[in-house]
Amino acid sequence: MGNLSVGGTGKSPMVEYLIRLLKDKAVLATLSRGYKRETKGFQLVKTSATAKDVGDEPLQFKKKFSEVLVAVDADRRNGIANIKKQVPNPEVILLDDAYQHRKVKAGMYILLSSYYDLYCDDIVLPTGNLREPRSGADRADVIVVTKCPNHLNNKEQIAIKDKLKVKPSQLVLFSTIHYGGFIMNTSDTKSIQNMKNTPFTLVTGIANPKPLIKYYSELGLEFTHINYPDHHNFSEQDINSLKAHPFIITTEKDYVRLVSHISSESLWYQPIEMQFINDQEKFDDYIISFIKK
Template sequence: MNLLRKILLPFVPFYYLVTWLRNKLYDFGIKKSMTYDFPILVVGNLSVGGTGKSPMVEYLVTLLKDRVSLATLSRGYKRETKGFKLVTASSTAKEVGDEPLQFKRKFTDVIVAVDADRRNGISNLRSLTNKPDVILLDDAYQHRKVKAGFYILLTAYYDLYCNDIVLPTGNLREPKKGADRADIIVVTKCPDSLSFEEKKRITDKLAINRNQELFFTTIDYGSDIVNISETKPIKSLQNIHFTLVTGIANPTPLLDHYTSLGLKFDHIGFPDHHNFTNAELKKLNDLEFIITTEKDYVRLASDISEKKLWYQPIEVRFVGETASFDNKIVKFIEKK
């Protein structure tokens, strides 16, 4: 914990009270939530960043896109536009945000939109000629103006929400009690060899409710790196010294993965969703070989030579209960 966060500790009770009171006003119906007669799923977290929302959204899109007409709706964090906007493959990260652009380029047949006002975004999506049957809300757990039918709450293995406190000293956006709204809780970024005993320890620590179900996932790093025109096996990098550029909340798992492969690289880290300056882009263009994350790639690809810029694909993999998770999601969709 840095010094500034320690200094801000006296403000924690105030932040806790404000967020707790806001939730209670929605719980008691004093502040109104909009309900809908079609399936809406939310993927979110209690913590600020770093829980793996994007890979989970992509997992859900892959699961559902051939079953229903699907749309994803995100805020479009750090975009330079306002209001509702449909994402196209030719959009830029500055127009729509990096993660929505990543979704659209990967799933070209799925409707992808951005709007900070989720009610307005849902209304616009349902007004389309090819309106979606199901809407997946990305990072909308605290957006209580919308009452979704299904909530998926993510918490990272190395940073469980039960071990944290609210902002500004901690990283929680709201009190831990907010986890009660979740239908499913997923512990993300787990070690690949997570034991039964460790699962039980975490389950006991989170103390989930009887109506909730807990799942565990890990990150699968693809065996190839990718750019706009080709793929290359990671093992081909054994004799290359490259630069890893990241603008994500926690690059440690990726750093550890590359180190475990015996690769030789320098790491340049930027804040999450970083907007690269012209000076930074100039320095990056002077490098010979760059690997970055997929969401950083969509922000860098137009400014750095495709010959030297590559990204590392990742996927969510469940440690155990994949079928049970999939069945719960599909059953919710079919019930509606």
């Protein structure tokens, strides 16, 4: 699974969706690069690890799904070989952000493209934002247009399919981001509606924080936004600066990097999930029938 664009297409919510779908149907593992970790080589992710050890997204997966084997290795072939040595032996390995890894031939390719930044409207780096030419989409078995407006109708979906010039054999679906109506920390849950009279600081270190900003703004919440680059490694100076803020809401990915440094009373995160606008059952059946072969 992966994308043609550099970052920001919603890979983590898709991985989590697939974990929820498959974890009770097969012995499951995930393999990620572990972006910006300070270690090298193959590592199994433990719930006690830090983001500096294994990367923020793999740690997020492990903390949410402790029963699933989560591993990191920039060399996907080496990672797969090591995963296959584990007991019990995984029957399905979800390759996170491995669409361009030609040394590994996956059984199925899922390609993600953001609604607001379709790969068909872009060109390759350095002028554009694509990792490879648009023709790379031909390898995909499934194409998911992510981060769509909730109200995207069938006519608009057909127009996008035509624009993407998908092949008849490719399954194309449309998904949106669903923000839970609550925020969480390690010990508590709070309704987001209760924040209407409580100013807070929104801290993000993700590729595109605009949907979350829009969501909070439409709820009429009062907040200031501190924005860091995607996968930002928070320095001691950053941490000390953030400690001055009495109430912080951040993304789940940023939370795993900040939680060991900032009091849980002050630090909360906003859960998100990927939801299909329609044809969820078609997608689920397609994936499940594939792993049963």
